[in-house]
Each structure stands twice: as C-alpha cells, then as structure tokens.
Amino acid sequence: MARVPIIYNEQDTILHDRDPRVKILMFVFLVLFLYFAPSWKWMLGMTILGLALAFVAQLSKKALLVLWALQLPNILALILIPLIAQFFSGDGFEYTGRLAFGVRLALAWSAALFVSISLMSTMRVKQMADGLRGLGLPEFFCFAVEYVFLLIYRSGDDIFRIADAMKAKGVNLESKNPFTIIGALPRLMVPTIISLLRRAMPMMSVLEMRGFSATKRRKKLNLPSIDALDILFLLGAVLIFLSSVAARFGWLASLAGTLGI
Amino acid sequence: MLTINNLSFSYPDAKGNALKDISLELERGRILGITGPTGAGKSTLCQIIAGFAPRFTGGNMEGSLSVSDQNPQDLSGREMAKYVGIVFADYSSQLTQVQVIDEVMAPLLNQTVPEQEARDRAHHLLTKVGLDPEAVSRRRTWELSGGQQQRVAIAAALAMEPELLIFDAATGMLDPKTQADLRQIIHELSGDTTLIVVEDDVNPLVGLADHLLVLNDGEVVAFGPAEELLRDRQMLRQTAVELPRTIQLAEALNLDAAPLSVDELQESVRNLDADQSRLAADRTQPDFGDVVLEADSVSYQYEDGPLALDDVSLTLCRGEVHAVIGGNGAGKSTLIKLLIGLYKPTSGSVTVLGESTKQQKVINLAEQVGVVYQNPDEQLSERTVKEELRFPLERRRHRSTGWFSKEERYGNDYIEARLQDAIARISLDESLLKKDPTALPMGQRKLVTIAAALMLDPKIVLLDEPRVSLDAPSRDNLAEMILQLKDEGKSVVIVGNDMDFIGRVADTVTVLREGKVVRQDNLHSVFNQSNWNELEDAAVMPPLVAQAAQRFGGTAMNIRDFETVFATPQEVA
Numbered sequence: 001m002a003r004v005p006i007i008y009n010e011q012d013t014i015l016h017d018r019d020p021r022v023k024i025l026m027f028v029f030l031v032l033f034l035y036f037a038p039s040w041k042w043m044l045g046m047t048i049l050g051l052a053l054a055f056v057a058q059l060s061k062k063a064l065l066v067l068w069a070l071q072l073p074n075i076l077a078l079i080l081i082p083l084i085a086q087f088f089s090g091d092g093f094e095y096t097g098r099l100a101f102g103v104r105l106a107l108a109w110s111a112a113l114f115v116s117i118s119l120m121s122t123m124r125v126k127q128m129a130d131g132l133r134g135l136g137l138p139e140f141f142c143f144a145v146e147y148v149f150l151l152i153y154r155s156g157d158d159i160f161r162i163a164d165a166m167k168a169k170g171v172n173l174e175s176k177n178p179f180t181i182i183g184a185l186p187r188l189m190v191p192t193i194i195s196l197l198r199r200a201m202p203m204m205s206v207l208e209m210r211g212f213s214a215t216k217r218r219k220k221l222n223l224p225s226i227d228a229l230d231i232l233f234l235l236g237a238v239l240i241f242l243s244s245v246a247a248r249f250g251w252l253a254s255l256a257g258t259l260g261i
Numbered sequence: 262m263l264t265i266n267n268l269s270f271s272y273p274d275a276k277g278n279a280l281k282d283i284s285l286e287l288e289r290g291r292i293l294g295i296t297g298p299t300g301a302g303k304s305t306l307c308q309i310i311a312g313f314a315p316r317f318t319g320g321n322m323e324g325s326l327s328v329s330d331q332n333p334q335d336l337s338g339r340e341m342a343k344y345v346g347i348v349f350a351d352y353s354s355q356l357t358q359v360q361v362i363d364e365v366m367a368p369l370l371n372q373t374v375p376e377q378e379a380r381d382r383a384h385h386l387l388t389k390v391g392l393d394p395e396a397v398s399r400r401r402t403w404e405l406s407g408g409q410q411q412r413v414a415i416a417a418a419l420a421m422e423p424e425l426l427i428f429d430a431a432t433g434m435l436d437p438k439t440q441a442d443l444r445q446i447i448h449e450l451s452g453d454t455t456l457i458v459v460e461d462d463v464n465p466l467v468g469l470a471d472h473l474l475v476l477n478d479g480e481v482v483a484f485g486p487a488e489e490l491l492r493d494r495q496m497l498r499q500t501a502v503e504l505p506r507t508i509q510l511a512e513a514l515n516l517d518a519a520p521l522s523v524d525e526l527q528e529s530v531r532n533l534d535a536d537q538s539r540l541a542a543d544r545t546q547p548d549f550g551d552v553v554l555e556a557d558s559v560s561y562q563y564e565d566g567p568l569a570l571d572d573v574s575l576t577l578c579r580g581e582v583h584a585v586i587g588g589n590g591a592g593k594s595t596l597i598k599l600l601i602g603l604y605k606p607t608s609g610s611v612t613v614l615g616e617s618t619k620q621q622k623v624i625n626l627a628e629q630v631g632v633v634y635q636n637p638d639e640q641l642s643e644r645t646v647k648e649e650l651r652f653p654l655e656r657r658r659h660r661s662t663g664w665f666s667k668e669e670r671y672g673n674d675y676i677e678a679r680l681q682d683a684i685a686r687i688s689l690d691e692s693l694l695k696k697d698p699t700a701l702p703m704g705q706r707k708l709v710t711i712a713a714a715l716m717l718d719p720k721i722v723l724l725d726e727p728r729v730s731l732d733a734p735s736r737d738n739l740a741e742m743i744l745q746l747k748d749e750g751k752s753v754v755i756v757g758n759d760m761d762f763i764g765r766v767a768d769t770v771t772v773l774r775e776g777k778v779v780r781q782d783n784l785h786s787v788f789n790q791s792n793w794n795e796l797e798d799a800a801v802m803p804p805l806v807a808q809a810a811q812r813f814g815g816t817a818m819n820i821r822d823f824e825t826v827f828a829t830p831q832e833v834a
Contacts, residue, residue, distance in 0.1 A: 003564075004403065006359060125359060126367075150357050157403035158353075161639040164603050167623035168632055169640070169713075170656025174622045191642035194699055198638065202354040205313045208338025209346060210357070210417060211371030216339065220373045 004156035007149075009121040011058040016122040019223065020131025022230040023119045026237040030115045034108045036244040040100065043107035049240075050114025057118045064117070071113055078106040125149045130221045143214045151196070151203060158195045163188055262289040262455045263310065263425060268324035270302075270309060275320075279305045281479045283324070287472065289424075290452045294470030294487055295459045298501045298732040299704035301476040303459045304349070307429045309333070310457070312341040329424050342368075346423035350430035350703055350730055352411040353403070353636060361387070361405070362398040364413050368420040386416040389446065391439045391589075404566060407635045407726070408434045408589025408758070415443065426450065427457040430703070432465055433729035434635070436588040436758050438800035444469055461704065461732045462759075464805070467491055467505050467521050475500055492519035503733035506761060506805050506820075513824040523809045535815030539825050549768070550579030553752050554600060554630075554721055559609035561595055569595040571776045572609070577721065582743055582753045584763045584784075587773035588800025593756045594635060596773070597725045600754065602626040614720065628657070631714035632723045637706040638699070646701075646709050647694040650680050653716045683712040686745065688738040703730040711739070722746060724755045728762050740766050764788070764804035764818035774799040784818055 015023070030046065037043055054064055082098035091097065123131065129146035133139065167173050171187045172180055246252040263286065270280040280302045287293050295303050308314035312333030315322050326333060329344050336344075349355060358364040365386055369379035384394040390412040397405065402413060411434045418426060428447075432440050447456055447469060460466050466473065466487060473487040477500045483490050490496065491505055498504070504512070507520045511529060518529035554577040561570040570592045577583050585593050598604045599611055602618035611618045614629055634640055643649040654676045659667040684691065689708050693701065698709045707730055714722060724743075728736055743753050743766045757763055763770070763784075770787040772780040772795075779799050780787050788796070788803045790811050796803060803811075810817035810826065817823040 004401070006401075008359070010399075124363075126363060150359070153359055154353075154357065154403065158639070161634075161636070162642070164598070164623075165634060165640040166642065167603070168601060168627040168653075169642070170624055170627070170653050172622075172624055174624065187642070194642070195638065198699065199354055201317050202351070203357055205317050205338060206355045207357055209311070209342045210368040210421065211339055211342055212367070213337070213339040216337075218371060218373065222370060222376055 003160045004153060006153055006156075007117070007120050008124050009057065009059055009063075011122075013056055013058050013122065014229070015053065015057045015118070017229075018122070018233055019226050019230045020123050020127045021134045021223065022226065022234050023123060024128070024131045024135060025234055027116060027119045029237040029241040031112060033241045033244045034112060036241070036248040037104075037108070038244070038247050040104045040107055042244060042247065043104050043111055046111035046240075047107055047114060050111050050118060053118035054114055057122050059118060059121055064114070067113060067117060068110065071109060075106045075109050078102050078109060125153075126222070130223055133217060133221050134223045139217045140214055142217075143212065146212075147204070147207065147214075151200060154203065155192075155196050155199055158199065159188070159192050162191045162195060166191070262291075262329060263287040263293075264325075264327045265310075266325045268306075268309070268322070268326055270305060270314065270322045271320055272305075273319040277479070279320075279479050280309070283481055285474060285481070285484050287455060289455055291471045292447060292451050292456045292458060292469060293472045293474060294463075294466035295457060295474045295476065296461065296463050296466065296502055297476035297482070299461070299702050299730075299735065300478070302479040303476055304429055304702070305479075306476070307347060307349070307427045307457065307459060310425070311345045311347040311427060312336065312338065313347075342421055342423065344423055345425045345427065346418040346421045347427040347429060348411075348414050348418045348431040350433065351636070351638070352407055352414055352434055355414045355417075356402040356410055359401055360398070361392075361400050361402055361413055362394075364402055365416045365420050368417055372421075382420065383416070386419050387413070389419070390416045391442055392416070404563075406590045406594060408436055408439065411435060412439060412589065419446075423454070425455045425457065427459070429457075429459045430461060430730060432458075432460070434589070434726065434758070436591075436800040437760060437802040438797065439589060440465065440758070441802070461730060462736075463491060463497070463502055463504075464506055464761075467507075475502065477501075488521065491521055494519060501732065501734050503736070507809070509820050510806065510809055510823055513820050514827060523805070523812055526809060527812060530813075533813045533827050535810070535813055535826055537815055537826055540817075540822055549581045550750065552576055552578055553614055554754075555612045556596070556600065556606075557610050557612070559596075559599060559606045559611060561592075561599055561604055562607045567776075569776050570599070573771075573773070573776070573778055574609075575771055575778075575781070577752050577754060579720075579752055580747055580750050582747050582755065582766050582768050584767035584770045585754060585756045585773060586758070586760070586763060586770060586799075586801050587779075590775075591773040591799070592776040593773055594725055595776075597632065597634075597723050597754070597756060600721075600723055601630050601632045627653070627719075628717050629719055630721045630723060631717060631719035633707075633710050633714045633725060633727050635726045635729070637703070637710040640710045640713065641698045641706060644697060645695055646689075646698045647680070649698045649709055650683060650694075650713050650716055651676055653713060654679060657717075679716050679718065683715040686715060686742045687712050688734070704732055704735060707731060708735060711742075719751070721752045721754070724753065724757075726756055726758070728757055728759050736762065760788075760802060760804040761806060761819070764806060765820075772796065772799050772801060785816060788818060789816075 033046060079102045082102035086098050125146055129142050132142040163173055166188055171184050173184050175181055265283055265285050268280055268283040269278050271278045297303055331344055333341050356364055358367055362383055365383035366379045369382055387394040392412055432443060470487040473490040474484045475482040482500050483496050494504055505521055507522060507526050510526055511518050511520055516529055520526040520529055556573055556575040559570055559573045562568045585596060587593055599606060602621055602623045605619055613626060641649060643652055654671045658671050660670050661667050687708050689712050711727060727739055746753055767784050769783050771778055788807050793803055804818055806817055806819055806823050810823055815826045817826050
C-alpha cells in the first residue's frame with residue numbers, strides 16, 4: 001500500500017501554508033548560503049536551521065534519520081578522506097587545511113539535506129510545478145519537473161509489484177544475506193527499466209489528453225496570494241544569505257570592527 | 262463526426278499492416294461498438310483516432326481521418342483532448358497523479374475551472390463512477406484496486422468532456438454493478454457525445470451499441486447496425502467472436518431464433534419444461550479431495566491503510582475450482598497475495614499443503630502455488646516468450662549442496678517438456694515463442710503469464726482476473742485449461758468479474774464485500790435466486806444464464822447445464 005515513498009508530507013503547518021514561490025526562493029537562497037558560508041560554524045548553524053525547519057514542517061524523525069543515514073557514507077567520506085590524506089602527508093590530525101574543508105563540506109551536505117527536505121516536503125508536485133511557473137521559469141522546465149516526479153512516483157509502485165512477481169518467479173529477494181539480495185538485484189533492474197520506458201510514453205500521452213502541455217502554459221495558475229508572513233520568511237532567507245556573502249568577503253568583520261563589536 | 266477513409270497503418274519494423282484500408286463514417290451522438298479477436302487492430306484504430314498513433318508509437322499511416330472536422334495528426338495532444346478522450350485497458354498506465362482527487366481535478370484545472378468548482382465536479386464524477394469521494398479522494402492512486410483505478414481513469418476522462426469518448430476494453434476490470442452503471446453513463450452521454458466502446462466480448466455491446474464494427478487481422482469484416490450484426494451467427498463465428506449469450510442459449514435449445522435479450526428468448530419459446538433432476542448431482546453437490554490450502558480467520562491491514570480483509574476463512578481442496586468474487590476494492594486481490602505468501606496475515610493464518618505461509622519464502626511457496634496477477638506487465642521480464650516461460654525453472658535449475666557444490670534439479674529435456682505442456686494447455690501459438698513478450702497485445706501477454714504460472718507444475722493455481730483482455734477462443738481455452746487442471750487433481754482459485762465464466766468453471770464461491778465474507782458455498786447455492794439481492798449489495802450479479810434459467814423456472818449456471826435442464830422446447834412459429 002504505502003510502500004512508495006513520496007516527498008510530500010501531509011501536515012498542516014505554517015510552512016505548508018506558505019506560497020510555493022516563496023519556499024522555492026527560500027530554498028535557493030539557503031542553498032546559495034552554503035556556497036558562501038566561510039566556516040564550519042556557519043554550516044553548523046545552517047544544519048541546525050534545517051533541523052528547525054524540519055521540526056516546524058512536522059517531518060517524521062524516523063524519515064529524517066533514514067535519509068541522513070543514507071547520506072552517511074558520503075558524509076564520512078568527506079571527513080575521512082582529507083583526514084587520512086592529511087595524516088599521511090605528515091600534518092597529523094590537526095584541524096586545518098584539508099580536514100577543515102572536509103568538515104565544512106560534510107556539514108554543508110547535512111544542511112542541504114535538512115533544508116531541502118523540510119521545504120520540499122511541504123509542497124505537492126502540482127504546487128511545486130506551479131511555484132516554478134509563478135517564478136516565470138520556462139514551461140518546458142516546469143512541466144519536466146512535474147512529469148519526472150509523477151513518473152518516479154508511479155514507477156515506484158511498479159518496482160514493488162515487479163519485485164513481488166519476481167519472488168514468485170524464482171528470484172531470491174527475501175534472503176537475509178545482503179550479498180544474495182545484491183546478486184538478485186540485476187534481475188529486478190531489467191523489468192524495472194522496461195516498465196519505466198513502457199510507462200513514460202503512455203503517461204506523456206495521457207497527460208496531454210488531460211490538458212497538460214510541455215510548451216503552452218495554463219492561463220490560470222493555482223497559487224495563493226503572497227501574504228505578510230510569506231514576505232517575512234523570504235526576507236529571513238535573504239538576510240541569512242546576505243550575511244554569508246558579507247562574512248565571505250570580510251564585510252561582516254569590517255562592520256563589526258566599525259561598530260566596535 | 263468521425264470519418265475514416267481507406268486508413269492503413271503499420272508499426273515500425275512490423276512485417277504487415279496493423280490496419281488495412283479501413284473506411285467508416287459515424288454520426289455525432291452515436292455509440293459504435295468495436296469487436297474482434299486479439300490482434301485484430303481494435304486498439305490501434307483507437308490510438309489513431311485519439312491521435313496517439315503514429316505520434317507516440319511511430320509507424321506509417323495512409324488514408325485520411327477526421328474527428329469533428331479535425332485531423333488528429335494536425336493537432337497537438339492538448340488541442341486534440343477537446344475532441345477525443347480515451348480510457349484504455351491498462352488501468353495503471355493512465356493514472357498520472359499522486360492523489361485520486363488530483364487525477365480527476367487536473368483536467369478541470371487545466372481547462373481553467375476554478376479550484377473549488379473543479380473539486381466539486383471531481384467529487385461528483387467520482388460518485389458517478391461508483392467511488393465514495395470521502396473515502397478515496399486523498400488516497401494515492403496506486404493504492405486502489407485495479408477496478409477502482411479503472412473507475413478513476415473513467416472519471417478523469419469524463420472530466421475532459423470530449424466530443425468523442427473511447428472506452429478501449431476498459432470495462433473488464435469493473436465489477437458487474439459498475440459495468441451496469443457505466444452502461445447507464447454511456448447511454449446518458451450518447452446524443453451529445455459520440456462514443457466508441459471496444460470489447461473482446463460482444464455481450465457488453467448488446468443493447469448498448471448503435472453500430473458495430475467487426476475487425477479481424479486489421480481488416481473490416483463487417484460494419485453496420487449493431488442489432489443486425491450481433492445476430493449474424495455466421496459472420497461472428499467466422500471472425501472467432503463469441504456469439505451473444507442469449508443466442509448461445511437459443512442454440513442450446515435448438516432454436517433458430519437469434520435473440521439479443523432474455524425477453525426476446527422468452528418470446529421465441531412457446532413451452533419450456535425444466536427438469537432439474539437431469540443435472541448430475543456432482544454439479545450441485547461437488548465432492549473433493551484433501552484440503553490443500555486453508556485461510557483461517559485471516560485479517561489484513563495495509564500499513565497506514567484500511568483493513569483490507571476482515572476475518573476471512575477459506576478452504577480449498579484437491580480438485581476444487583474456487584471463485585472469489587465481489588465488488589472492486591472488496592479485497593479479492595489482497596486475498597490472492599496472502600495465499601501466495603506475499604503478504605503475511607495481520608491476524609489468522611494461511612496454510613498451504615499443511616504448512617503456514619508465515620515462515621515460508623514466496624520463492625519456495627511458488628513451487629506449489631502458481632500465480633497469475635491482474636496486470637501481466639508486472640510479471641514479464643525476459644526478452645522472448647520462450648525465455649519468459651523457461652525462467653521459473655531456469656532459476657531453480659540447480660540446488661545448492663554445499664559452499665561450492667550444486668546438483669541439477671531440472672534438466673533441459675524436462676524444462677522443454679514443461680514448456681510444451683504449458684503452451685499446449687493454453688493453446689499459445691508457437692510462433693510467439695521468439696517474440697518479445699512485452700510487445701505483444703494485452704491478451705497474448707496475459708496468456709504468456711498464464712502459461713508461465715504452469716511451468717513449475719504447481720498443485721494450486723491462483724488466477725487473478727485471468728479472463729480480462731482475452732478473445733473468445735482464448736477464453737474457451739482458459740476454461741478448458743481450468744477444467745483440465747481440476748480433472749488432474751489440481752486446485753484453482755479464480756478471481757473474476759465475468760459471472761458467466763465463473764458459472765462455467767467454478768465449483769465453490771466466496772463472495773467478499775468490503776473485506777468480509779458475505780457468502781461462501783457451492784456455486785449453485787451462492788447464485789440461488791434467494792441470494793440475488795444480497796449479491797447485488799456486494800456489487801455482483803448472477804450469471805446471465807442463471808437469470809434466463811430462472812425466467813423459465815429452472816436453475817442453471819452455464820450453457821451446458823441450461824441445455825441439460827430444459828427439455829426440447831416448442832418454438833414460436
């Protein structure tokens with residue numbers, strides 16, 4: 001039944017109520033922040049903000065933990081590779097250079113995950129696509145985003161059904177031995193890809209039949225009007241981003257010096 | 262409204278034409294029925310009318326076509342949607358949205374209908390196709406049963422309000438009550454909307470279609486008034502199309518008449534004596550062997566979902582054909598998945614050949630229990646039909662006897678013998694063996710999965726909607742196969758919506774309604790006239806043969822029984 005994971009989290013929160021355009025812009029500014037933030041402390045701050053947004057969006061702790069655990073190999077690699085490289089180059093385990101960069105990147109990775117999942121989980125596919133349309137992005141791009149999400153979701157169910165059928169056909173997908181499962185996965189891959197390809201074309205034709213178009217924009221978008229709280233959220237994201245830019249180029253330090261802080 | 266002149270079409274890389282020199286004209290507001298055997302070109306014609314072919318399929322088209330004075334090839338898909346809508350057999354591929362309500366609202370929103378109005382209209386359309394909007398609106402489309410998904414697809418197609426609406430083999434997955442409701446919807450739409458209804462089985466077209474187009478091998482066999490063509494026994498037989506059931510009943514009574522309704526049949530007969538004693542006792546009180554499968558007070562609840570089955574018990578014996586019937590979403594397919602061990606009961610137990618399924622893997626259970634799912638595309642994975650059929654035995658060809666040793670369980674000769682046996686049982690054309698199974702027409706894909714389910718020579722066979730999309734000869738072969746399995750002492754569980762097919766093959770029946778057993782008994786008892794109201798509440802109708810037999814004061818579940826029970830009649834001059 002609910003085997004297919006979807007990004008949207010059915011809740012009624014202050015973040016869910018925000019205009020999709022605002023959430024997309026917040027996402028852009030907060031991700032840009034990660035490119036400008038000068039130190040691990042800034043990254044840690046954004047990670048905490050991401051977690052706070054996840055809390056506000058009432059995301060399940062279990063889902064968040066699973067998603068973070070899936071990224072753990074990347075996060076560990078970002079720290080361990082520079083650490084090992086630094087050690088063998090004779091710089092020991094001091095927190096400088098490559099290690100500092102690795103830690104910053106690892107924290108940025110986590111922050112990006114928490115921020116994106118918190119904001120994106122509050123938008124249905126349709127809202128997300130209309131948000132992009134509302135921001136004036138080309139219709140082809142907006143339609144492609146909507147189509148790809150829908151295709152992935154619909155195909156997700158196909159994959160589970162194919163896996164069920166493959167079990168009966170003799171593919172051992174129930175083994176407790178992970179190597180057996182890994183060995184059996186290629187058997188699942190072929191019908192999954194066939195299924196994805198088979199679904200892609202009829203889905204495109206059905207979408208057209210239901211009045212969707214990859215090139216021609218709908219006259220009326222289903223977007224709410226932007227309210228004061230939307231503006232407040234957006235301003236907050238812009239300020240956070242600007243502060244990282246200021247910190248990166250030393251303007252924040254100059255300002256602090258001028259103010260004698 | 263619809264004009265087709267000398268239309269021919271060939272798919273890319275195909276040897277012959279899928280359609281050859283088709284010409285027809287259809288007036289606005291009419292209902293055109295299209296029938297013919299598998300591979301006749303029915304769906305291809307619909308795809309061309311809807312503008313999908315050759316745009317999405319590729320291929321070469323000759324001749325001309327116009328729908329409401331528009332050429333589908335000159336319009337974009339979105340523009341074409343105003344003129345033509347289509348609902349096709351593959352229910353899952355025509356649902357595109359996450360939530361049910363979005364599926365029906367999206368076409369309305371795309372026509373700039375205000376959101377609240379679109380929501381209200383979507384609720385109305387869901388109700389119209391027999392779904393409770395409150396119960397299903399927020400559910401994910403893929404969580405619904407096959408029949409419910411088909412209903413959502415119909416509601417979404419109705420939302421577009423096209424000038425021409427095509428139902429391409431779209432009713433097979435619907436329960437009998439919804440099929441009847443859909444007939445009513447089609448009748449209501451006709452006049453304003455032009456409708457094309459494609460069916461492998463002519464019976465749903467009787468009393469519905471104004472005109473009939475009979476196709477075979479891409480060519481027009483007949484086109485004309487439905488009432489006239491549906492009575493043309495010779496033409497229908499030559500095209501391998503099953504005769505309307507009432508005509509079959511008339512033939513069983515040696516009547517020359519070709520009635521298209523039970524009323525007409527009754528008018529053709531002056532006197533008909535029912536002699537129930539002629540029906541062999543084993544048809545009404547069957548006797549079976551040992552229990553091979555048992556579901557004991559099984560309940561099943563989906564994670565975050567509704568209670569799909571509630572305290573269901575079922576016993577299947579050796580040599581028994583047991584039918585599970587009920588409305589869409591009643592829990593029939595869930596029950597099949599519990600019986601094969603894919604789902605483990607939330608409470609209660611399922612026992613196969615004396616062992617609980619709880620601790621068993623599906624891969625092992627499948628050696629005793631063959632299964633055919635509703636949608637053949639879930640099961641097909643190999644490049645050729647031959648590889649597909651060999652697959653279950655090839656995967657089990659060797660048994661591990663140690664870390665680095667194995668022994669052969671199935672040799673090449675055995676696998677080949679099983680393959681020949683499986684294709685012979687279902688009369689699968691040997692020329693298909695080298696073909697890509699995923700590229701075959703729906704009916705043939707279904708036959709391949711049925712044959713594949715027999716490859717392991719299972720003691721129990723579970724068939725979920727096996728009859729859907731099969732043409733008349735394949736349906737006959739399927740019925741014969743089931744009865745042959747029964748004679749060999751195998752046991753069969755069949756889920757289906759065609760009650761006449763159930764009446765032909767089943768010994769015992771379980772009727773499910775909202776996950777609960779409302780009746781469970783032998784075929785004759787379940788379809789006894791005293792239960793008809795209860796069956797209707799469960800979205801089930803008795804076989805047409807049973808309805809006709811009741812009209813003549815007897816009881817019969819299939820044509821053979823009908824022939825046996827009723828004495829030679831006197832025909833009205």
